[in-house]
Every structure is written in C-alpha cells, then in structure tokens.
Amino acid sequence: MxxxxxxxxxxxxxxxxxxxxxxxxxxxxxxxxxxxxxxxxxxPSFISEKKNKFKRFLKQNLISKENTVFYPDxxxxxxxxxxxxxxxxxxxxxxxxxxxxxxxxxxxxxxxxxxxxxxxxxxxxxxxxxxxxxxxxxxxxxxxxxxxxxxxxxxxxxxxxxxxxxxxxxxxxxxxxxxxxxxxxxxxxxxxxxxxxxxxxxxxLLDKSRYLDLVRKYEKERPSKGDLFTYILDSNLDNDTIVGKVSSRLNLKPFEVMPKPFDKDFNHEVQEYIFPQLTKWLKAFNDAEFVIADSFHGCVFSIIFNKPFIAIGNKERGLARFKSLLKMFQLEDRLILSPAELNEDLIDSKINWTTVNGILxxxxxxxxxxxxxxxxxxxx
Known part of the structure; x- marks a missing residue:
C-alpha cells in the first residue's frame, strides 16, 4: 500500500x-x-519580506526591551x-x-x-x-x-x-x-x-536501539559536555533556579544541545545560531544521568532512554500534552510548574522503570x- x-x-x-x-x-x-x-x-513575497524587515528594524532600534523575542525570517x-x-x-x-x-x-x-x-x-x-x-x-x-x-x-x-x-x-x-x-x-x-x-x-513505537543506531551513524564517539541534560525551550529565571537546585542536589554538571538564541545581533557569519545535529540531541539523552525538560518530546525521550527527569510545565504552550503523557506512565509527580514545587524528595525519588517499560x-x-x-x- x-x-x-x-x-x-x-x-x-x-x-x-x-x-x-x-x-x-x-x-x-x-x-x-x-x-x-x-x-x-x-x-514570503519580496514586499512582505521588506515590510517584515522594517518592522524588525523598528523593534530592534526603537521599542526593543531586554526580554523582547526576535524571530528569524x-x-x-x-x-x-x-x-x-x-x-x-x-x-x-x-x-x-x-x-x-x-x-x-x-x-x-x-x-x-x-x-x-x-x-x-x-x-x-x-x-x-x-x-x-x-x-x-x-x-x-x-x-x-x-x-x-x-x-x-x-x-x-x-x-x-x-x-x-x-x-x-x-x-x-x-x-x-x-x-x-x-x-x-x-x-x-x-x-x-x-x-x-x-x-x-x-x-x-521505535525501540531505543533504533535511535542509538542513528547516533552511531552520524555522531563520533565524543561524550556530551555534562551529565545533567537540560532541554528547555523557554529560558527564564525560574527554570534556571530549577536547574541550579537539581544540579546542586545531585552534584551533576548541566549541559544543553541548543543554538545561541536568535536575537537582534544575528548574522550569517556566526555558526552558533545553527541548531546542532539532531543526533547530538539524541546522544544527550543516552549520556545524561538526569534530564530537565519543558518540552513534550523531552519527556518522551527521557522515558524511552529510561532517564530520571523533571518536566517543567508551561500553561501558555499547553499542559494537556504533559499531563496525558505522564498520567499514562504513572509519572504525574514528575511535572512541576515552578521552583516552589521542586523539593529534595522529588529530585531523589526513583522511577520504577519496570512498571514504565511494561506500560510502554x-x-x-x-x-x-x-x-x-x-x-x-x-x-x-
């Protein structure tokens, strides 16, 4: 078919x-x-691109604030x-x-x-x-x-x-x-x-081995730069606090696989803005001892790779995805919305991977x- x-x-x-x-x-x-x-x-048409560039110019030079988000054309x-x-x-x-x-x-x-x-x-x-x-x-x-x-x-x-x-x-x-x-x-x-x-x-639906085959296909055997993998799409002080607490409690070194955030200083000569290889991101789950993610698929791959994790929910992005996934695997306690909900018991708690893998x-x-x-x- x-x-x-x-x-x-x-x-x-x-x-x-x-x-x-x-x-x-x-x-x-x-x-x-x-x-x-x-x-x-x-x-976008030529005229539309010109209009967008003009809007970006105004945003950068006249009304820009420190927390302004810039988007690529x-x-x-x-x-x-x-x-x-x-x-x-x-x-x-x-x-x-x-x-x-x-x-x-x-x-x-x-x-x-x-x-x-x-x-x-x-x-x-x-x-x-x-x-x-x-x-x-x-x-x-x-x-x-x-x-x-x-x-x-x-x-x-x-x-x-x-x-x-x-x-x-x-x-x-x-x-x-x-x-x-x-x-x-x-x-x-x-x-x-x-x-x-x-x-x-x-x-x-794919076993972890299929993803590791992809990693071996594209990635040289270089270890990740830490052991606390953070996949955080919305960087802010609260999320930084959560990472700091987990890092300190478990004595782990945070690392991420993300490009330099797109900003008003972007230019095509700076390769730091390019998203790293997808297989480098996959390898990070395998290398990590613990994961912190505010992404649905960050939680998914933590489960696939059997890595202890904490999920940071974001109401504006939608919590239904997180709640449904974690409920399915009896992991609802892994979801927090703020640093106040993070405590040592949660960080130290063990996931019953036998139960999780059986459900999967x-x-x-x-x-x-x-x-x-x-x-x-x-x-x-």
Whole structure:
C-alpha cells in the first residue's frame, strides 16, 4: 500500500522531526510504501519580506526591551536549520517537493492508497499552513483517511465556529481516528461527534536501539559536555533556579544541545545560531544521568532512554500534552510548574522503570494494532 504522511512543516524542531521519522519507519517496517507530504507555509513575497524587515528594524532600534523575542525570517530560518534540514533530506524519504498552495495539495490527492495525518500538534490551527488540509480536504473520496496520534496541543478549544463546522464534516469522512492526548478523545467527540482512540506518539513505537543506531551513524564517539541534560525551550529565571537546585542536589554538571538564541545581533557569519545535529540531541539523552525538560518530546525521550527527569510545565504552550503523557506512565509527580514545587524528595525519588517499560510495551501493542487495523479496514 502507498501511504502519504502529513505532519507539521519541518524545520528545526527535534521532536517534530523524529516523530515524522518514526512514523515513516514504522510503516516501512509493516511493509508499506510511504511518502512524506512536505506541506509548508508559502514563502514570503519580496514586499512582505521588506515590510517584515522594517518592522524588525523598528523593534530592534526603537521599542526593543531586554526580554523582547526576535524571530528569524524565511532565509534566516533556512540558515539556522542547516543541520536539521540535512537530516530530513537524508532520513525522511521519499518526500514530496515543498508544497505551499492548496492547488499543490489537490494535485497529490489521488496519489496514495491511504493518507495519515499526524502526529504532533497538527490540529492546532495557528501551527499549520491550512487547517483544512490537516483534515484531508484535498484527498480523493476513495483514499483511506486516518489520523494517528493527532494533537490539539491543548485542552482549550481554539477553532472558530466556521473551522469547527468544516473540520467536523471532514473528520466524519475518516476511516479511523486516533489522538495523542486523553483530553483530545473527549474534544473530538464533543466538537466533531467522532469516536477517537488514544495512541502513543510515533517516537515511542521505535525501540531505543533504533535511535542509538542513528547516533552511531552520524555522531563520533565524543561524550556530551555534562551529565545533567537540560532541554528547555523557554529560558527564564525560574527554570534556571530549577536547574541550579537539581544540579546542586545531585552534584551533576548541566549541559544543553541548543543554538545561541536568535536575537537582534544575528548574522550569517556566526555558526552558533545553527541548531546542532539532531543526533547530538539524541546522544544527550543516552549520556545524561538526569534530564530537565519543558518540552513534550523531552519527556518522551527521557522515558524511552529510561532517564530520571523533571518536566517543567508551561500553561501558555499547553499542559494537556504533559499531563496525558505522564498520567499514562504513572509519572504525574514528575511535572512541576515552578521552583516552589521542586523539593529534595522529588529530585531523589526513583522511577520504577519496570512498571514504565511494561506500560510502554502494552501501549505499543495497542498503537500498532490501531495502525494495522486502520490500513486494512477497507479490505474486510
């Protein structure tokens, strides 16, 4: 069977890239032919780029404050994503050309026997180029339509009434629906009147050994620069305090695998802005004795690699993902929202990896069964 996979646009998000890699790998292992549908936002026009540059100039020189966040433009994003885009080119294949228009999507709507949308926050309207594409509005009627571990990212409803209406109609044409969070099961039923099943993020379907094979393929055997791996997307004083407390208590050296934060001083001569190799990030989990992460996939890979960890929740990014994942593995106590919730008992507490790994194996069986049954449903 030829299967198209549709997920978020891939740039430099380690977890997002690896979930796409994992789902494609799993489908190939099951004997299917796959192709990743490389949907992206349209490249900004010349006039749009000029306007954005002018806004950035004003921001940098007239209204900038110390905590101002700067975002790269299209060309700068390409530059800082040099390593991750190379990984995508080498490991996520076959992959379509970059598709930026709805007409492009419609042109491939009949190319597949089945299309799977997922995983990651593919059903969060502000994260995708066109939310209707992610409910497969472009697919022909006879294509098997499946969502696998699709995520809203939050348990708050972010759709407009019109988006809700259209997506409800589109989703009711799916053959099978699975979501990544338990809260999403209820949302899909309430808002779309569709039954959804709860499955694992695709990254958890591959064994740790598969990721270590990737590391050996790309990384020289150089140890990481510490033993307390911190994967923190939102750097602030509270998170620094948490890292300091854990480091002091366990006598571990913090290290990270992140580029220099994008700022007003960016220029193309400074390689520190380029995201490190994805496999260096993977290796960090294997090398670490302890992990601190405010990222969903940071928690996922801590579990895969059986590393004790603390998850820092961020309400604005959405807590539903963290709560659902940690509840599934009986690890709810690992989630904190502030330094005040961190104590020595939590830092010292041991995770029962026998229990966690047993749950993981059972959930894998459920997720694999969902995929296999969904892809053969029309044959019954």
């Amino acid at each position: 030829k299967i198209g996979i549709l997920s978020l646009p891939m740039w430099n998000n380690y977890g997002g890239i690896l979930q796409a890699y994992a789902l494609q790998s799993v489908l190939k292992d099951l004997g299917h032919e796959t192709e990743f549908i490389n949907r992206h936002h349209p490249k 299209y060309r700068q994003k390409n530059y800082i994503s040099t390593n991750t885009l190379e990984f995508i080119k080498r490991e996520i294949k076959p992959i379509t050309a970059v598709l930026v228009e709805n007409d492009h999507m419609k042109s491939i709507g009949e190319n597949y026997d089945a299309i799977i949308v997922g995983s990651d926050q593919v059903w969060r309207p502000r994260y995708v180029p066109d939310i209707y594409n992610y409910f497969l509005d472009f697919a022909s009627e006879d294509v098997i339509k499946i969502s696998f571990a699709a995520s809203f990212g939050t348990d708050k409803w972010e759709y407009s009434p019109e988006e809700t209406k259209v997506c409800r109609r589109l989703l009711q044409n799916f053959n099978r629906v699975s979501v990544r969070e338990d809260s999403a099961v209820a949302l899909v039923k309430e808002k779309f009147n569709v039954k959804a099943e709860h499955t694992l993020d695709p990254t958890m 194996e059972n959930k894998k069986k459920v997720s694999f069964s969902f995929l296999q049954e969904a892809l053969t449903e029309k044959e019954k």
